[in-house]
Amino acid sequence: xxxxxxxxxxxxxxxxxxxxxxxxxxxxxxxxxxxxxxxxxxxxxxxxxxxxxxxxxxxxxxxxxxxxxxxxxxxxxxxxxxxxxxxxxxxxxxxxxxxxxxxxxxxxxxxxxxxxxxxxxxxxxxxxxxxxxxxxxxxxxxxxxxxxxxxxxxxxxxxxxxxxxxxxxxxxxxxxxxxxxxxxxxxxxxxxxxxxxxxxxxxxxxxxxxxxxxxxxxxxxxxxxxxxxxxxxxxxxxxxxxxxxxxxxxxxxxxxxxxxxxxxxxxxxxxxxxxxxxxxxxxxxxxxxxxxxxxxxxxxxxxxxxxxxxxxxxxxxxxxxxxxxxxxxxxxxxxxxxxxxxxx
Amino acid sequence: xxxxxxxxxxxxxxxxxxxxxxxxxxxxxxxxxxxxxxxxxxxxxxxxxxxxxxxxxxxxxxxxxxxxxxxxxxxxxxxxxxxxxxxxxxxxxxxxxxxxxxxxxxxxxxxxxxxxxxxxxxxxxxxxxxxxxxxxxxxxxxxxxxxxxxxxxxxxxxxxxxxxxxxxxxxxxxxxxxxxxxxxxxxxxxxxxxxxxxxxxxxxxxxxxx
Numbered sequence: 001x002x003x004x005x006x007x008x009x010x011x012x013x014x015x016x017x018x019x020x021x022x023x024x025x026x027x028x029x030x031x032x033x034x035x036x037x038x039x040x041x042x043x044x045x046x047x048x049x050x051x052x053x054x055x056x057x058x059x060x061x062x063x064x065x066x067x068x069x070x071x072x073x074x075x076x077x078x079x080x081x082x083x084x085x086x087x088x089x090x091x092x093x094x095x096x097x098x099x100x101x102x103x104x105x106x107x108x109x110x111x112x113x114x115x116x117x118x119x120x121x122x123x124x125x126x127x128x129x130x131x132x133x134x135x136x137x138x139x140x141x142x143x144x145x146x147x148x149x150x151x152x153x154x155x156x157x158x159x160x161x162x163x164x165x166x167x168x169x170x171x172x173x174x175x176x177x178x179x180x181x182x183x184x185x186x187x188x189x190x191x192x193x194x195x196x197x198x199x200x201x202x203x204x205x206x207x208x209x210x211x212x213x214x215x216x217x218x219x220x221x222x223x224x225x226x227x228x229x230x231x232x233x234x235x236x237x238x239x240x241x242x243x244x245x246x247x248x249x250x251x252x253x254x255x256x257x258x259x260x261x262x263x264x265x266x267x268x269x270x271x272x273x274x275x276x277x278x279x280x281x282x283x284x285x286x287x288x289x290x291x292x293x294x295x296x297x298x299x300x301x302x303x304x305x306x307x308x309x310x311x312x313x314x315x316x317x318x319x320x321x322x323x324x325x326x327x328x329x330x331x332x333x334x335x336x337x338x339x340x341x342x343x344x
Numbered sequence: 345x346x347x348x349x350x351x352x353x354x355x356x357x358x359x360x361x362x363x364x365x366x367x368x369x370x371x372x373x374x375x376x377x378x379x380x381x382x383x384x385x386x387x388x389x390x391x392x393x394x395x396x397x398x399x400x401x402x403x404x405x406x407x408x409x410x411x412x413x414x415x416x417x418x419x420x421x422x423x424x425x426x427x428x429x430x431x432x433x434x435x436x437x438x439x440x441x442x443x444x445x446x447x448x449x450x451x452x453x454x455x456x457x458x459x460x461x462x463x464x465x466x467x468x469x470x471x472x473x474x475x476x477x478x479x480x481x482x483x484x485x486x487x488x489x490x491x492x493x494x495x496x497x498x499x500x501x502x503x504x505x506x507x508x509x510x511x512x513x514x515x516x517x518x519x520x521x522x523x524x525x526x527x528x529x530x531x532x533x534x535x536x537x538x539x540x541x542x543x544x545x546x547x548x549x550x551x552x553x554x
Contacts, residue, residue: 213452322463330456335359338355342365
């Protein structure tokens with residue numbers, strides 16, 4: 001990249017953009033790849049940021065990471081141009097085939113659900129991961145990112161034709177049917193809890209048992225492996241605060257706060273799933289960048305969830321009398337918990 | 345009359361589990377409801393929150409074991425904070441869960457039981473007790489002498505708080521720990537050091553639940 005003036009600047013910008021088609025990169029990555037100095041790479045990326053060609057997605061004293069503004073990968077995770085291209089090819093052809101088979105507008109939820117079915121059926125290199133509303137192909141359906149027709153295009157097109165008739169294009173049905181098809185028990189449980197929380201507003205106290213039961217079911221379905229222990233802890237803490245509100249008769253009056261906290265918790269849970277599952281699609285040369293993107297997303301969300309859960313705890317009113325259940329089982333549990341207190 | 349409460353009194357009072365400890369504690373508190381109950385800051389701000397945290401971990405460990413029966417209680421990072429007696433409690437609760445078909449209901453029950461206990465203890469402290477001796481004001485010499493004797497820093501801080509408060513206002517200590525909370529232990533710890541003996545001339549009486 002030696003030369004002078006505007007042409008050199010344009011060439012550098014083009015080469016950088018071309019490199020970034022395979023996913024975000026740090027200033028270091030750019031200077032190594034293009035064999036330019038660190039200062040030149042930094043200046044080029046900053047200039048491209050001003051022009052709106054790239055966006056800085058991680059910015060800390062250790063590293064600065066940039067992605068192409070048109071990069072369609074969710075959270076800017078480093079997927080190759082081929083992976084993104086195949087996903088966009090898939091989306092485009094699903095839309096075309098849908099309009100051949102139906103005159104109804106295709107919902108974006110249905111588009112994603114069909115894309116997942118096809119990607120799994122074709123066993124191609126199109127990433128499929130879990131996200132907020134189930135499994136998705138984690139690429140934004142955009143026309144700005146150019147791509148080439150993949151080599152296995154005929155296989156993909158045939159699969160699209162086969163899969164479309166099994167989709168009715170009703171949002172709730174599409175979601176439920178995917179949860180059932182892929183045995184997404186935690187997601188089904190989440191739906192149950194959301195429903196119980198929404199009904200709570202209408203029915204008041206009689207529906208509390210439904211909330212408690214849905215909450216226990218949700219906790220049972222939460223992952224408890226060592227890698228997910230922080231998530232389980234947060235779910236447990238959330239559940240514990242809800243129980244505190246129920247015991248002190250503060251649940252119904254704070255239902256909106258509870259729902260909001262649950263939405264934020266769910267966002268964190270599914271973001272964790274997303275990064276855990278997409279990791280296998282990320283090349284070894286992009287692992288460092290991937291880890292930084294992952295941390296920047298998860299840490300901020302986790303802090304927010306902790307704050308919300310603590311806030312729920314602050315709503316517990318200790319002046320309300322708590323009547324203990326006196327059935328045999330509850331008494332036995334309390335006795336076990338109090339055992340050995342005299343030795344404390 | 346002023347009663348300086350050991351932590352177990354708070355736990356047994358809030359548990360209402362028909363055990364002899366719990367029955368005797370509730371009887372005592374209700375019989376003396378017009379008296380003043382004192383709790384030291386060390387118990388309310390440090391020791392009790394740690395105990396409550398361990399109870400929460402016990403419940404979480406039981407839930408993990410219910411979800412995955414191959415899970416070994418105490419194997420998680422948090423589980424390592426549990427004492428052997430805590431793990432035994434978790435095992436007992438797990439055994440109880442195995443007798444019940446509806447695991448969701450049982451999980452809800454153990455979570456609720458823990459939360460009830462936690463909130464009732466907090467309520468008792470807020471509504472029925474006066475907090476005394478901030479942690480920073482615990483006499484380090486007094487605490488060290490008691491700790492050397494009992495080999496237990498937690499009891500040492502609580503007892504030191506009680507002795508210090510007793511020298512401000514007359515009180516009786518209430519516990520059921522007959523092994524460590526004894527007049528003889530307190531006298532030994534104080535009289536070993538002439539400065540302490542001079543500083544704390546009054547030694548509080550200790551009463552046991554039964």
